Amino acid sequence: MHQYRLGADVLEGSPAEKDLAVLVDNKFPTRQQCALVAKEANGQQAYSRPSQGFSILCDQSKGAHRDAEIPWQVFQVGPKAGGILEALGFRKGGEAEGEHVVPAALGAGLEAKVRSAGVTRGFFGVTENGNWTHSPHWCWDASVGTHATILFTKEPYSQDALHGRSAILRCEVAEPANVAFEWLQNGLPIQDTEQRFKEGSNLQFIAIDRHRDTGEFQCVARNVLTGEEARTANASFNIKWLETGSVLLRQPTSTAEIQPSSTVVLRCHIDGHPRPTWQWFRDSIPIPDDRDTYAISNKERTLTLRSASPNDNGLYYCCARSAIGFVCSHDNFTLNIIDESFPQPVIIPQDLIVTKNEEAMFDCQFTAVPPPTQEWLFEDTPITNRSSPVSPCMPRTIVFANGSLLITQVRARSTGVYKCVGRGQRGKPAVLEATLRLAEIEDMAPFSPKVFTANQGHRVACVAPRGIPPPQVWWERDQKQVPTAGRVYQEAEQLIFTSITETDAGTYTCHAANKAGEKKQELSITVATVPKWVEMPKDSQLEESKPGYLHCLSKASLKPTVTWYRNGVSISEDSRFEISENGTLRINNVEVYDGTMYKCVSSTPAGSIEGYARVHVLEKLKFTPPPQPLQCMEFDKEVTVSCSATGREKPTIQWTKTDGSSLPSHVSHNAGVLSFRKVSRSDSGNYTCIASNSPQGEIRATVQLVVAVYVTFKLEPEPTTVYQGHTAMFQCQAEGDPMPHIQWKGKDKILDPGKLLPRIQIMPNGSLVIYDVTTEDSGKYTCIAGNSCNIKHREAFLYVVDKPAVEEDEGPSSHTPYKMIQTIGLSVGAAVAYIIIVLGLMFYCKKRRKAKRLKKHPEGEEPEMECLNGGAFLQNGQTTDEIQEEVALTNLGSSSGASKRHSTADKMHFPRSNLQTITTLGRGEFGEVFLAKAKGVEDGEDEALVLVKSLQTRDEQLQLDFRREAEMFGKLNHANVVRLLGLCREAEPHYMVLEYVDLGDLKQFLRISKSKDESLKPQPLSTKHKVSICTQVALGMEHLSNGRFVHRDLAARNCLVSAQRQVKVSALSLSKDVYNSEYYHFRQAWIPLRWMPPEAVLEDEFSTKSDVWSFGVLMWEVFTHGEMPYSLLADDEVLAGLQSGKTKLLQPEGCPSRLAKLMQRCWAPSPKDRPSFGELATTLGDSPADSKA
Known part of the structure; x- marks a missing residue:
């Protein structure tokens, strides 16, 4: 058992001067789950430990409690101790329920400090003056602490690395939001440099250094909000390297002590990791380990000459090889045992580095008795005092009498190893080598411009280019060398700013020079400062339909970048706005909905400032x-x-x-x-x-x-059955004022009298006659009667059958044709009779229901009650039935002459030039939505008011959704659903032209109806009016769902209402501005969160039953006069409520309980438990509603 003590500051604000002591047992069970649970017991707080299904094996400090292995154990502590525990950061749990206890854990601050002490699990208690002041102690396991929310997904690990090569240590967490990362080396924070810096959360090494980058590295992740901290395990580099060195005399201590027959030991100072293997050479010839003359020790890296003699004289060097590479010693040892008869070097030639065309002089002298002879070799060829006979361009070489060698005009071919050889009467020739190299220097790598933040420290490294000899590097500014000390100074190859200011901005030049010449590279440094205001945005009044300006003028050392936001959404890509170079925002054409809050953000790399302005739009009349x-x-x-x-x-x-x-x-x-x-x-x-x-x-x-007198039929076409080859006739007569015009449609084509086949005629009285009918003539025929004010149509079917064969012989079979006609007649008659009976029953039930309602609500009440109970709504003098018929005729007119093969887009094509924009209503996911006048879009009207939705996005999914929406409205035909009147697709942006009614969207209508301004409020909404609105929406949605369509955004804002209180389901979806607050950005999409069921939000499952949920919210909107659902909750709270299933809308004031229960059914958690739209329409139609709201 070990004890650790943490200081009093761990108490986190507790006034008690006490320590937190930690007892750590290395045998503590890894499966142990220890927690604290607060529980009332005789007025005192009890802290308990749950077993979680297995026995607790915590030792309670050697006998403090002997029943430590009991699965459930309660410890009593006084209120004072409980307060101390809470000050320590322990959190209370819930009440104990049987064997189920809600665990608690250490507070975030305490847990971080305990972790930093290296404690992962153990016992905790409070001590005073080294003594335990409260018993028992509490056990804790870091692996189950509820605050340990930082989970590493990638941790640094120990790895091999090559000296001078790049490397990276990775560190990532599961939830990076609000988490800051720091790297430690041997427990100390790492400062960023050019060669080693933090990139994101990882630590990047440009070039590993075997001296600088040794030790233990650790990643620290810290939550900047909670203070919670987590650390990874330590990681280190196994740095592999191979470095050249010299050959030194180890024994004897100096060359003067070397005598013939003495022992000479040389040591190779090449080293590396992993340990390389060494090899020795004399005069470029490998030396064998023969144990007689030479002894080689790899362990000691030595070469031993057991009995040195002048015969062993020569140049000794070593080479080493490892997985990294192969290197040889750079400073070698020449053994020269003096024997008067042996040649001995007096002057040893030195390696030379010269420039091209420069001369080179090697000095070399030997001595011996008698005097030795001397010669020079280059590539083992003797050098003479003349030019090369092979190449006159070969530099001239001169060997002087004193043994020196002169090479004039050194070229590249002159470089290499030169040997000076001395020969005596005895012994081996003495050979001395020297290398001749040309000086060179490579170009420097260019710098990328640097932008540094003012008042901070920065450094820039200048990497020396490759060169012979190694170039010297220095920094200059304005042709003056940067000093080696001060606020701005150079150290080795680095330019260092201790605290950079604006005056330090400019061009700095890195110079590198050697004997071959000088190279330089310029570096541009910009110092960024935080912007300062010149003119902040101000609240402004802008006139509608005119340009408006909002100013955002700032200055900084770098030109600030200005970004404007409207309601928190960036407007940089909106074509209605322009941002000038000085940051001024121009609204090209101010609309009413532009009256909102704008934010300007001016930023540089050093930071940003922001200003706000509210725009008040002065509406035009x-x-x-x-x-x-x-x-x-x-x-x-x-x-x-x-x-x-x-x-x-x-x-x-x-x-x-x-x-x-x-x-x-x-x-x-x-x-x-x-x-x-x-x-x-x-x-x-x-x-x-x-x-x-x-x-x-x-x-x-x-x-x-x-x-006008609206069109009525005097004579309607009836279903007709005829033999093939006979004549068929449909009669159709209508009356009205102006006198209606009759037109026929057959098999989905308008029958143009000027283009009909000779056997098909339209009579002056309106009848349609088809001579010599064929089976291809079978199908539906429609009589369309219309005048300048309204249109109606009636349908009938033509059945063409084969005429039965006539038998020649007499007998019973001679009556077959008559029987066949009789059979056909009976069949058709029975079918017609069945249809008549069904229609009669429907008409009877409808009349009976209407009569019952009229009994409940006598005349004298509002006329809207008739609409609610089945009567016809009026829209500019047209009944609902007539509007449906007008839809049919409009579709006919737009498809005149078209075949079945034509798509919806072809049939609904409408010329863009016939649209005249009136005003913009707002902006949705697809683009702008505006009101317009359309010429010729409605039969019988020169102009009509229409709603136009534009497709201004490049997003493929949104383009597909736009086409689906057009297809949906194109296929629907119902009085309570807006009609698709046309499509403009000959150029971009594409337009969808939809029906519009005079009072606008239902949301605004509901809000106005609640207004206290009598001049603005049209008429008070009674409960029956509200039920009527809901009923109409349910009927429209029933038609939509029967067509197997899903709306996905049903709400009051997406329904239109006329002055006659007729409601139509539409899809304005003004999510970008007017109703931006009613949409929530979730999973890269804007969704109507407050109108959606859980399965649609969380699982993206949309169906008719998800529309039913939205309809329930729409009912709630109607009865609250357009209030925002869950108005007291933020969007995140609504989302959490949908996930938990605990968020519910309250019953609106004045809403009948029967309708409130219907809303609750719409919000059933399971989609299958929600009613259908047909059931909703029936229930609402049968609902008594006579109270005022």
Whole structure:
């Protein structure tokens, strides 16, 4: 048992002057899980240890508690001790429930300090003056500490490395957010240099140094928020190297003591790791280990001459070989045992380095009795006093009488080893060698420009180029050498700034020079400072539809980079904005939704500053949207015509007759709505809507109202069965004012009278006649009747059958044709009768349900109640059924002459030139969404107000989603779903043209209905109005789901509402600005988090049942008048609530309990437990709703 003591500061703020003592038992079980659990016991805190399924084997300090092996054990401590434990960082756990106890662990600060002491598990207790003040002690295992949240995914490991080569030590954690990394060498922090620096969380070595990079390296990861710290295991380099050295005389101590027949020991100072093998040479000839003349010791790296004689004279050197490479000694030993008859060197030639064309002189002299002869060899060829006969260009060599050798005009071919040979009467010739080399220097590697942060220390290394001899390196600035001391100085090859300032910026030159010449390389240093404000962004008032400017002017030593953000989203790539070089933001055309918060960030490598500005948009006085210039009213019906406008102040809206006459008594106007109680013929004419306020004056819009009798059928086509080759006829007559025009469509093609086959005729009375029918004529035929105000159609099927063969002989078979006709007639009649019965039952049930509702709600209530209970909604004088029929006709007109093979895009093509932009509504994932006037998009109307969605993204997934959305709306045909009116795909960006209605999106409508401003609020919403809205959305979504489509973003903001309270499901998805706060960035996508079920958010599983969940939230929006779901929670809290299943929306005030229960069913955790849209529509349609909200 070992004891470690930590100082009083470990108590983390506890006033008690006590230590935390740690008892560490090396035999502590590795499976042990020890924790602290707080529990009330007689008013005192009890700290317990759970067994977690096996016995606790912690020894309680030698007898403090003898029952240490009991699986469950409770220790009683007083309140004072409990307070100390809490001050130490112990956290309380939960209450004990049987064998299940919520574990607690050491606090983050305490755990970090305990880990740094090298303690991984043991006992803990409080001591005072060396004595345990509280018993028992608490056991702890670092492997289960709840605070040990830093988990290394990559740790440094010991590895081989080559001296002078690059290497890297890696360190990564599972959750790098808020984690800072530091590297230690032998326990001390490592400072970044050019050769060794931290890159990300790793430690990078440009060139391993066997002296500098030895020792233990350790990575430290520290959470900057919690203070938690974790360390990796130590790692080191096994640095492999091989370094040349000299040959030195080891015995005797000096050359003067060498005598004939004496022992001479030479030592090779080449060394390396791993240990190399050595080899000895004399005069370039390997020396064998013969144990007689020579003895070689690899261990000692020595060569022993047992009895040296003049015959052993010569140049001795050694070489070494290892896995790293092969090197030889650079400073060798010449043995020269003096014997008068042996040649002895007097002057030894030295190695020379010269420049090209320079002369070289080798001096060499020998002495002997009698005097020796002397000669020079080059490449083992004797040198004479003449030029080479082979090449006159060969430099001239001169051997002087004193033995010196002169080489004139040294060239590359002159370089090499020269030998000076002395020959006496006795003994071996004495050979001395010298090397001649040309001086050279290579080019220097260029520097990349450096940007340094002001007021910090920096250094730059200049690597000397390769050269012979090694070049000398120094730094200069402005042609003056940088001093070797001061704030800016050079040390060896490094340029060092102790604290760099702006004045240090400029060009520095690194020089390298030797005998061959001088090289230099310039380094540009820029000193970056933190930007300072010249003009900060300020709150501004910008006028709508005009350019607006926000200034962000700053200065620094480097030109700052300016980035603008709008609602936290970068706007650098938005084409509506321009950022000038000085940082000013220009909004090219200010829109209403530009009124929000903007942030400017000015940054340099030294840091950044940011400023904020709120933009208030001064709205222009305008109609929203402009009233349609031509509108129809159905004769003898109740009709309303809406006109709305906005401005800097809420405008007053009035209706007048354009000719100045007063409005009839049965016509009234309130809050922009012109109401006709019962339309008469005299109501036709021009009416003017006037919107005015005091600061902006007034604007006018003229609307021509046409009174018409809508189309009705007098005679409808009926299903017809005829024999092949006979004549078929469909009758169709309609009436209305203006008189309707009749057109036929057969088998999905418009039948153009001018292009029909001769056997097909359209009669003046509207009947369709087909002569000599064939089986190819079978199919659906549609009679379309329309005038300038509305359109209707009726369908009938043509069945063509083969005529039975006629038998020649008489008898029972002669009646076969008649029986066949009778059989066909009976079959068709039975089918028709069945259809009539089904339709009759449906009509009867509908009338009965309507009658029951009318009993519950007598006349005198709001007219919207009729809409809710099955009556027809009015939209500019058209019923819901008629709108559906108009959709059908629009589709027919757009596909005139097209075949089945044509795609939706071909059928729905609409000329871009026929669009006139009115105003931008906002921006979504695809691009901008705007209102426009479309010419000829609706049959019978010159212009129509439409919603246009543009595709301005290059993202392939978003482009696919855009096509899918167009396909969805193109295939849907329902009164409560917007229609796809056209596609513009002849150029980019592509446009999707959708139906739009006059009051805009449902979210704004709900908010306005809650407003206390009576001039703005159209009419109060009753509960039945709210139920009507929900019912219509459910019907639209039922149609959408029956088409096997999933909406994925159903919400009030994505539904449109008309002045007649007709609701249509749409998909504006203004996620980038107007409704940016209702979207959440999650997994690289913007999602409507508060409207989505858990399986869609967490598992990306979308279905009709996920739309049902969103519909429940939409119902909640309707009954809260457009409030934000979970408005008191942040997005992260909503996400956590969806993951845990604990977040629920409360029942809205004034919402009937039956409807609240229906919402809860929509939010069932399991998708299969949620109702279908058909069930929702039926339940809402049957719901009594008569209270005011």
